[in-house]
Amino acid sequence: MFVETKTKTKLLKKMGKAIADFKMIEEGDKVMVCLSGGKDSFTLLDLLLDVQKRSPVNFEILAVNLDQKQPGFPEHVLPEYLSSIGVDFRIVEEDTYSVVKHHVPEGKTFCSLCSRLRRGILYTTAIEEGCTKIALGHHADDIIATFLLNLFFVGQLKAMPPILRSDAGTNTVIRPLAYAQEKEIAQYAVEREFPIIPCNLCGSQPNLKRARVKDLVSELEKEIPFIRSSIMTALSNVTGSHLLDTKLYDFENFEPLIKKIPEGHGSVEKELDAVFDHSEETLIPNRIQPVVIESLVT
Numbered sequence: 001m002f003v004e005t006k007t008k009t010k011l012l013k014k015m016g017k018a019i020a021d022f023k024m025i026e027e028g029d030k031v032m033v034c035l036s037g038g039k040d041s042f043t044l045l046d047l048l049l050d051v052q053k054r055s056p057v058n059f060e061i062l063a064v065n066l067d068q069k070q071p072g073f074p075e076h077v078l079p080e081y082l083s084s085i086g087v088d089f090r091i092v093e094e095d096t097y098s099v100v101k102h103h104v105p106e107g108k109t110f111c112s113l114c115s116r117l118r119r120g121i122l123y124t125t126a127i128e129e130g131c132t133k134i135a136l137g138h139h140a141d142d143i144i145a146t147f148l149l150n151l152f153f154v155g156q157l158k159a160m161p162p163i164l165r166s167d168a169g170t171n172t173v174i175r176p177l178a179y180a181q182e183k184e185i186a187q188y189a190v191e192r193e194f195p196i197i198p199c200n201l202c203g204s205q206p207n208l209k210r211a212r213v214k215d216l217v218s219e220l221e222k223e224i225p226f227i228r229s230s231i232m233t234a235l236s237n238v239t240g241s242h243l244l245d246t247k248l249y250d251f252e253n254f255e256p257l258i259k260k261i262p263e264g265h266g267s268v269e270k271e272l273d274a275v276f277d278h279s280e281e282t283l284i285p286n287r288i289q290p291v292v293i294e295s296l297v298t
């Protein structure tokens with residue numbers, strides 16, 4: 001029998017907080033857990049089954065694997081594992097591999113088309129199975145990398161939502177590992193000895209930009225040990241008035257803010273600084289929201 005380790009306790013705490021913060025799971029939900037066979041999705045399923053046992057909220061779990069017919073995919077591994085832990089599951093077989101190989105030119109990365117095809121199939125499966133939520137195994141490092149990719153290459157201040165309704169409004173995607181760090185998940189996967197299926201069976205070129213930003217964060221972490229928690233905190237601590245998006249803040253009516261400066265408290269310049277520039281506060285690490293720091297760093 002698996003003894004609960006520190007890693008598991010930490011991950012469960014983070015998953016519980018993410019579920020609560022973003023109201024991911026409600027009474028009566030049927031959660032479809034997408035299991036690819038990688039460390040993230042194994043950890044997601046394992047911990048959600050634990051949450052299901054402990055939670056006062058009643059919800060069902062259905063594990064779903066999409067067999068994309070990649071060469072060498074070990075078809076028996078997931079059914080055997082899922083049967084051994086007694087969880088309801090469904091294996092969906094769709095040859096997206098051939099479709100992607102046919103449409104993507106040689107040397108280009110397959111991931112974009114592959115992900116779109118997979119998403120469509122999983123959304124349809126969730127509807128067929130009456131699932132009210134679709135749980136994915138993305139974690140904090142995926143959220144950080146997506147945020148930096150959008151910042152550096154797309155020109156958008158946008159990360160990866162912890163909960164998302166599909167455009168058609170028919171599916172709701174949740175990411176219960178949103179606060180968990182990849183290294184903790186990797187550690188847990190080793191402890192649990194999950195039967196990991198390698199993720200390079202498709203033969204896709206690696207996504208070089210994503211790998212680069214992940215490396216960048218790791219390089220910067222040597223100088224700024226709290227960089228990951230700081231970025232995650234920043235994503236939950238946005239000051240719209242200090243950005244340049246006129247949709248986010250009513251700059252048209254900023255004037256009343258200036259009139260609110262109290263009189264007789266230092267120079268006008270100092271008061272103006274206080275109103276318009278909180279940058280020092282946000283740069284001081286120990287001002288980072290303690291609750292998030294605690295959940296991300298400990």
Ligand code: SF4
Pocket residue numbers: 110111112114115199202203204
């Ligand atoms: S790595 Fe392969 S299986 Fe994964 S998204 Fe990219 S193309 Fe699809």
